[in-house]
Amino acid sequence: MRKKLIITAVLASVMVMCFAQKPHKIMFYNMENFFDTIDDPETNDEEFLPDGAKRWNTAKYDKKLRNMERVLFDIAAIDRNYPAVIGVSEIENRSILEDIASTRKLLPARYAICHYDSPDLRGVDVAFLYRPDVFKLEGSADIPVRIASLPNWRTRGIVTMWGTIDDEPFLFMVAHWPSRLGGQAASAFKRNAAAEQMRAIADSVLKVNPATKIVAMGDFNDDPTDESVEVHLGAKAKIKELQPGDFYTPFADMLKAGLGTLAYRDAWNLFDNIVVSENLATGSAGKLKLVKDPYKKTKFYGNIFKQHYMIQKEGQYKGYPLRTYVGNNFQGGFSDHFPVYIYISK
DSSP: OOHHHHHHHHHHHHHHHHHHHOOEEEEEEEEEEEESSOOOOOOGGGGGGGTTOOOOOHHHHHHHHHHHHHHHHHHHHHTTTTOSSHHHEEOSSHHHHHHHHHHHTTTGGOOOOOOOOOOOOTEEEEEEEEEEEEEEEEEEEEEOOTTTTTTOOOOOOOOEEEEEEETTTEEEEEEEEOOTTTTTHHHHHHHHHHHHHHHHHHHHHHHHOOOOOEEEEOOSSSOOTSHHHISSSOOOOOOGGOOOOEEEOTTTTHHTTTTOSSSETEEEOOOEEEEEEEEHHHHOSOOOEEEOOTTOOOOSSEOOOOOEEEEOSTTTTSSSSSEEETTTOOOOOSSSSSOEEEEEOO
């Protein structure tokens, strides 16, 4: 009798493991200048052409593609579950995403694409890959970033998509905020403007349906403790301080602990961010909520994916992310940023 009970218990445990829903991973990755090899006469992509300064060609493109496949698949391998939504930046066009989604290791996820051509002068875009079996897309839009004092200024827009996960309403936003070209202080007003627009989009959606869970991600070119994120986006660093309609950034505590996604002059920054609305951070609406990594012991709600093969092993940039190029010298690396991700679960 005891033996039968043990067998029954084991079988029940196996059944639970097989059918229990795994947490959903949401991630963002700046893929660092992922261009194709074809000239686009509408953009300044000459640097990344076979006869350009970087001698970008099919062999180098294929190397970059396999590198991206490796990173995304290894993130999926953490729990044998492909990310439900992947936000990306610094990709030239939709064909890049099609090639990524069609790689052998990622093809089983059957990723769909949400992409719009941006007005960026170099032609680099932000976009989403998403699993239609998890995220049920209902619509999407590209919202331009505007600054009244710079009417002719062109930058990447805010790509938005909305739909449901497990029948709960979601809005996803991905952006690549203006760079620090000209200095952090002198260029801050541009990032502040981008942050305010993302916040305005979120506020308008929550006004219509307060139960909508919002995930805003991207390369913000600012840390989660900078004014653009803290004040203009309104992302708080402590869950206990959140009020309805607030944003929460799980990466502020990680930055304060000395962690980062990119390095500059031997200092780490955490420009790559995923912020979530209060109702997702606290679970105040619906059943899905932000959770810590269930597969490792951690005190953080955010995660940085950093593997040995993604790190520069020697030279001036030892310890930095292993990038594709240093100047015009091809390194065969991955990106100058590490990807970030979060988990949401019932």
